[in-house]
Amino acid sequence: MSFKDLPIMADKKKGVLLFYPYVSKKSSKNIKEKLAGRWLGQGPMVDKFENKFKKKFANKFSVIATGSGTDSLHLAYILANLKKGDEIITTIFTCTATNIPMLYMGLKIKFADIDVKTMNIDxxxxxxxxxxxTKAIVCVHYGGLPCDMDELLKISKKNNITLIEDAAHALGAKYNGKTIGSLSDFSTFSFQAIKHFTTGDGGMLTIKNKKLEDKAKRIRWFGIDRKKKQQGIWKNDVHEIGYKYQMTDIAATMGCDSLDEFDRILKHRQKIYNTYLEEFSDNSKVLSIHDDDKKKEHGAWLFTINVNNKDELQRKLRQNSIETNQVHFRNDRYSIFKKFVRGKKFPNMDYLENRYLVLPVHHKVTVSDAKYIGRLVNKFAK
Ligand SMILES: Cc1ncc(COP(=O)(O)O)c(C=O)c1O
Structure with missing residues (x-):
């Protein structure tokens, strides 16, 4: 099926776009000041952003700001001491960014199927x-809905396997009252353009084992101990291969500004999420991807539905100037992952592949927009 007739929708007054970047109004002034100052690359604002993030989401865990969610994932895989040929279990359904860094490292990927109700790893x-x-398991909190963390933590402990949460969608989500980012060995976040808020590009990594913090900071910056280098000491050896995965002070300025507004951002997204949930509650033709499990508090990044006539519905919505999309695709459709899936079966993913569709949730979507979209979906879904 071709979607040539459904190009990315223009930003115009009429209609509802699928995504819209969130940037704090304070940031224009604060970035202007930053541009006139000394620190543009990694400087004091990065420390400030890390501290603020830690207080809000990471409890006592270490917090490392990076250049992107993908950088954070790669860093987590390195810190988990994964080596070429090690087996890593991950979900078949996610942004390719979750799984591509595994290929940098020559890991053996074992794809797991997803749960039909939540689209999270089964x-x-x-x-x-x-x-x-098996050395590690990676789970993705799809759309912001926490995975079954009790079960995954139990499996990880029992088998001595590192658990890594890709929480790119799940900023502000909670499990058992605890924030995502304060639960398992490693959690990664993204501040790419369309996430809860953006720093242009940027990421965060939270680490349970404090002893790994210094190593994480070195690997984030070529393998060099920055503090020692800034003291002018050149005796310190570079004994690990590092990367250039740090955040800039410009990005951290945006991060700090938006973090101050985060409770409001999340509340609004959750309101839109709940409006859709309510709209579809009586319609057996529109299944909302969700979970009634009270342990899980949704981060409301995406609202996804499961319908019989996805393609037709997407077109009808577009005729009414509503932009929707599937956003992520099963990873075994990509040639780079083919060698890991030969002969493997993913029945739940097969079932959902042509049925799921993501509806708009962001700060510019109003409750009346969501009700209107809900009515259209109820009208056109079969
Ligand atoms: C599930 C998931 N993981 C990781 C990433 C990568 O984050 P970034 O774009 O910041 O590298 C994304 C999206 O961008 C994502 O959706």
């Missing part, structure tokens, strides 16, 4: 993939 499927060579 715990039963994970259990079947565990072998003596």
């Amino acid at each position: 715990v039963k499927s994970v259990k079947k993939l565990i072998t003596k060579k």
Whole structure:
């Protein structure tokens, strides 16, 4: 099926776009001041952003700001001490960014199927993939809905396997009253253009084991100990391969400004999310991807539905100037992952592949927009 007739929608007065970047109004002034000052690259604002983030989301865990969510994921895989040939279990359904860094490192990817109701990694499927060579499990809180963390933490502990949460969608989400970012060995976040808020590009990594903090900071910056270098000491050896994965002070300025507004950002997104949920509650033809599990508090990044006539519905919505999309695609459709999926079956992913569709949730969507979109979906879904 071609979607040539559905180009990215123009930013015009009429209609509702699928995504819109959130930038704090304070940032124009604050970035202007930053541009006139000394620190543009990694400087004091990065420390400030990390501290603010830690207080809000990471409890006592270490917090490392990076250049992107993908940088954070790669850093987490390195810090988990994963080596070429190690087995890593991950979800078949996610942004390719979750799984591509595994290819940088020559890891053996074991794809797990997803749960039909939540589109998160299916715990039963994970259990079947565990072998003596399994070194890590990566879960993605799809759309902002936490995975089954009790189960995943239990599996990780029992088998001595590192658990890594890709929380790019799940800023502000909670599990058992605890913020995502304060639960497992590693959690990664993204501040790319269309996330809850953006720093242009940017990411965060939270780490449970404090002993890894210095190493994380070195690997983020070529393998060099920055503090020692800034003291003018050149004796320190570079003994690990590092990367250039740091955040800039310009990005951190945007991050600090938006973090001050985060409670409001999240509340609005959750309101839009709940409006859709309510709109579809009585319609058996529109299944909302969600979970009634009270342990899970949704981060409301995406609202996804499951319908019989996805393509037709997408077109009808576009005729009414509503932009929708599938956003992420199953990773086994991409050639780079083909060698890991030969002969493997993903029945839940097969079932959902042509049925799911993401509706607009962002700060410019109003409750009346969501009700209007809800009515259109109810009218056109089959
Ligand atoms: C699930 C998931 N993981 C990771 C990323 C990568 O984040 P970034 O674009 O900041 O590298 C994204 C999206 O961008 C994502 O959706």
